[in-house]
Amino acid sequence: MAQIFISIGSNVNKEINVINSIKTLKAYFPGLSCSSVFESESIGFDGNNFYNLVAAAKTELPLFEVCLLLKKIERDNGRLHNDKKFSPRTLDLDLLFFDDVICDEPAQLPRDEITKNAFVLWPLAELAPEFIHPINNLSIAEIWQGYDKTKQKLWKVELSFK
Known part of the structure; x- marks a missing residue:
């Protein structure tokens, strides 16, 4: 079973889209666990604030199928894949890690x-x-500890999806 981590973000109907994405991900990955939800300003364009979190799960699906599934969930939540890079998002699901691939x-x-x-x-x-x-052989905690936390402003928000 592969350990996967998925970044979840939305700034269009963000509460609904984040909750729906988590429900859908839990259907495919029953042991899904989630971080707190964070709100941040949009980066690279003027737009509504984003909700972001990270989900973790184990899966027997191959990498290619996980990627296809994430794109399907995005589309099912109104994401258009001809959207430009820095623009509003109904839902953005990015696979961060697939084991140590x-x-x-x-x-x-x-x-x-x-x-x-x-x-x-x-x-x-x-x-x-x-x-x-x-790649850098550091723990995520070590990377976060060394990160310049003045670069981006974000804060935790309460969002009930459990």
Whole structure:
């Protein structure tokens, strides 16, 4: 069984889309666990604030099927895949890790934004502080400890999805 981590984000009907995505992910990954939900300002464009969190699960699905499933869940929640990179999102599901796989296809793993964005790193550090990043061989807690926390503002929000 592979250990996977998924970044979840939304800034369009964010409460509904985040809750729906978690319910759907739990249907496919029954042991799914989630970090706290964080709110942050949009980065790279002017837009509504985002809700972000990270989910962890184990799966027997191969990597390619996990990637297809995440794209299907995004589409089912109104995501258009011709959206430009920095724009509003109904739902953004990014596979961060698939065990310790390092690859560029069918997805970039580990996801580059892990070490660059607080809205990914903080919830990941909360959920899996001891997980070792396969490229830099540091724990997620060590990466978060060394992260410049003045770069991005985010805060925890209450969202009931359990």
